[in-house]
Amino acid sequence: ETGVTQTPRHLVMGMTNKKSLKCEQHLGHNAMYWYKQSAKKPLELMFVYNFKEQTENNSVPSRFSPECPNSSHLFLHLHTLQPEDSALYLCASSQDSASGGVGSGETQYFGPGTRLLVL
Amino acid sequence: GQNIDQPTEMTATEGAIVQINCTYQTSGFNGLFWYQQHAGEAPTFLSYNVLDGLEEKGRFSSFLSRSKGYSYLLLKELQMKDSASYLCAVRPFQKLVFGTGTRLLVSP
Numbered sequence: 001e002t003g004v005t006q007t008p009r010h011l012v013m014g015m016t017n018k019k020s021l022k023c024e025q026h027l028g029h030n031a032m033y034w035y036k037q038s039a040k041k042p043l044e045l046m047f048v049y050n051f052k053e054q055t056e057n058n059s060v061p062s063r064f065s066p067e068c069p070n071s072s073h074l075f076l077h078l079h080t081l082q083p084e085d086s087a088l089y090l091c092a093s094s095q096d097s098a099s100g101g102v103g104s105g106e107t108q109y110f111g112p113g114t115r116l117l118v119l
Numbered sequence: 120g121q122n123i124d125q126p127t128e129m130t131a132t133e134g135a136i137v138q139i140n141c142t143y144q145t146s147g148f149n150g151l152f153w154y155q156q157h158a159g160e161a162p163t164f165l166s167y168n169v170l171d172g173l174e175e176k177g178r179f180s181s182f183l184s185r186s187k188g189y190s191y192l193l194l195k196e197l198q199m200k201d202s203a204s205y206l207c208a209v210r211p212f213q214k215l216v217f218g219t220g221t222r223l224l225v226s227p
Contacts, residue, residue, distance in 0.1 A: 002161055042123070043162075043206070043217040056214060090161065107152065108215060110161040 003027040004111035006091050012117045013081065021076040021114045023091030030096050032074040033108065034066060037088040049074060050096060081118045088113045121145045123218035125207050130224045131197055139192045139221045141207035152215065153181050153192045154206040162206055166192070197225050 004025045013019050025032065034046040048056035049068040063085075065077040074091055092108040122144045131137040143151070150169040154162035168174055168183035168190060180193040192205055204220040 002163065004161070040219065042219045043208075043215075045214055048214065106150075106210070107164050107167060109164065110154075112161045115159075 002109045002111065004091060004093055004109055006089075006111035006114055008114055009112065010115045010117075012119065013078070014119055015081060015083075017081075018077070018079040020078065021089055021091075021116075023074040023076075023111055025072055025074075025091075025093035025109075025111075027093055027109060029093040029109075030071045031094045031106075032068060032071070033092040033094075034064075034074065034076050035090040035092065035110075037090055037113070043090070047076075078116075081116075083118050086116055086118045088115050121209070121211060121216045123207055123209055123216060125205075125218045125221045127219065128222045128224070130226065133197055133199060133225055133227050135197050136193065136195050137197060137223065139194075139205050139207075139223065141190045141192070141218060143188050143190070143207070143209045143218075145188075145209050145211040145216060147211040148185060149210045149212060151181075151183055151190050152208045152210070153179075153190075154208065156204045156206060156220065158203075165205075194223075199225050199227070201225050 007022045030051050032049045036044045045058050046060045047066045052068050063080050067075040090113045091111040094106045094108045125141045152167050153165040155165050156162040166181035168181050173182045178195045183190045202225045204222045206220045207218040208215045
């Protein structure tokens, strides 16, 4: 247990469906992240939130829509996805990532992920 | 651009020592992280290096040479449960850039 939970753990959806992924962290962190992990590819950063404000959108298609209502919760709303969006979606949290300073305080802690299959 | 290289797969025997290498070329450097990821599970933090040298933590050690853009993760007294993927990640400035990971298979 890393203190970061994600639901659902598995999701199958059609291309016309709308679904949401949820992430919650119990570590008192103020930065949260969405990553995509596809087979044989590096973890790809999608979005970063610091203190509920989005600070990074890594050229993610608009069919992925993040929401961060507070520092402990992060959502990823999905609509009209494509089969190539099938992947493991990981949430992570850390202390403030905006400082850019040297230190392990910005270590990211990951949730177990949501395995998404788009048919 | 950012580039991180690590071997795709390695095999080792229970009780042995294995070294997983990582080389990187990034536009900046604010630390290097190693994570362990078992199949179907979350990556878990193993180590952090920001200064040159060796950081030891139990059976695991991590080494960094900033001038060479090089790090390694050393695993001693291998156990079956060490079979996992090991991810090298560099923080050029604020965000982490990950390598593709090294899948380690430990056999009896």
